[in-house]
Amino acid sequence: MIDDLGIKDAFASITGQALLHALLVIVIASLITVAIQKVLPRVAEKLGGKPRLYLLASVPLLRLVIILATIMIVVPILVKPSFENMVAIFGALALALGFAFKDYANSLIAGVVTLYEMPYRPGDWIEVDGQYGEVRAINTRAAEIVTPDDTVVIIPHNKLWNSLIANGNDGTDNLMCVADFHLEANHDVGKVRELLRDIAFTSPRTKTWHPVLVIVFNKPWGMHYRLKAYPFDPKEQFQFISELTARGSAELARQGVKFVSAPVTAN
């Protein structure tokens, strides 16, 4: 079969020196990739803000460029780049990937799609299959996210094909946070809405140029308020929600508005 595909002929011209050259190119490319993956995130952490997001997003793109460049350099070193040889090599590669590494190849291709569709980038806060966290790295086969509990979750890129991916900030530093308040009925709704809005506006973490919204739902057990605002940094989201909740609860209690102890589900 290998003979039928012309693989043997294609690789017949490979010499020891050519192999050594190719190996050297691959080693250099790997070192550059590792250096980029190590250095750029560190530089990004020092810069903060938008430059941080841009720099983090450039890491997988640079890696892809390096991989493509390496392939383009290595293939002509090993084989004569004739039409027949290319067909033979890529045909064999397709067979191998199709049978032996189907899932792996699936993730690799999804990884390439991820780089131009950008459903998530390093620095984004995403939720995939119930796992929420910040994208730390986008590797060739999978993405790494770090959950708020400091656990690294590896998400294969092929989840892109059949999973719902929720992205909280979508490449920006704007991430909406929601603080919930479950209150007993029979209070001045307008006053509570105004008070909750003030709670958000007086938080030093609030991005005041983004909307601050107070949404209220009438539930069978009472009133459900949702205070929505943006923290100045997505990393501050949990501190921000905690602060809004704590200050809101204290002020509501001071105003004599009571919380429901357990929401009752109406049938």
Next chain:
Amino acid sequence: MKDSNANENMGDPCLPGGLIPAEQWTLPQTSVRRSLKGAFRNALRQLRAGVSQAEQPFESMDELPELSAAQQSRLAPEPDYPVQAEAIACDLECARSEGSLSREVVCLVAPPFSGVQEALARFPELRHPESSKDSGEEWRVVSPPDTLSFDDQGASEWWDKQDLSRPWVIPELSDFWLRHLSGLTLVKELFRRIANEDAGAGIVGCSSWCWKYWGHYLENAQMSPWTPAPMDSERLGVWFSHLASGCAKPPITARMADDGLYVLPLAETDEAGKNKNGKKRKYSTFLRDLAATSRGNPGVALAIWQRSLRTRPDDDAKVEDARKKSEEQSPAAHCWIVPLGRLSLPTMPQSKESVTGFVLHGLLLHNGLDAASLESVTGVSAHELSLVLSRLKRAELVIYDQTHQLWHVTAIGYPTVRRHLQSWGFPVDQF
């Protein structure tokens, strides 16, 4: 009122460009080279922060002797605020007569250190009280209460007690509120009265940071504020010359210490842009770069200007003799300017971004705060606050005003502070 074309209408030299509607304010332009250089240098500073602890922000990079206090007060003194107050009053009156300003209460928004607050505080001393709307009536300064915690009822009662029937002025609105649940009511009530045209005739001076906050809080308030025109290179030149020599001639002569190019006096050009006196002088881009670095803010520009002034480039006795002779022949002052690139300006110390940001943002939002109020608006504990403040003080980014017992951001550190707050994601002003 005042046209943006500086050649056409430079206005009063103590307030070059005069007052303009805030929406007409534009950032002074600089060269692409200078912008890229600034961005690169800023990124490098951030990367180097913490790497080389030995480097202190104020290590002098030039060896030229600095000016003595007396020389500095002669060459780059603080502005004359009563005169500036007159210029503001005159500009407002002019705008009213032209019909471009029709509101009873005018809001004057300006970035920190622009001197508007100090000028407005001098309004009751105006030599021409007839410049106020109601001829002959003197301006009255509305001072903030000792405590800023009010409920809605209390705030309303406090404003009822203020005499708003004759022209009044609030030099700085930031003094009337705290970013705290019970600290918002006074300003809310004031804006309600202004919107209802229930506040008489007055002027509200407001820091641009405070104004931005209240612009977001009161989404539907349309106050059409006015602001001093941005200080571009020409206005800075006129202003610095005015500060140094007033109307006296000949004006101050300032040249770059590295290449000898002229900074001041400005080239006198005719309508075609040609040099009037025919002198072939090469001019430095220092003022243009300074205008861009300070974002057209006069107080910041003055602080950098004061720091960049030097007496002479070397110890050559001939130069000294020449200077003496020159001084004997004319009263013009001579000084040398350190290029912006070689000037040691404050840098942000590496620390926890959020706490440092809360403190600096809180100080700018309220135009200075005491430690207790700062603790209340930032939620940072007193212990941590003292550590952060002492660190920022060492970096010359904040200063403690012993007289009023308030912490302030320094004028020289303001560009760094603003740039960092913006990069950290905090809301910043429009100027």
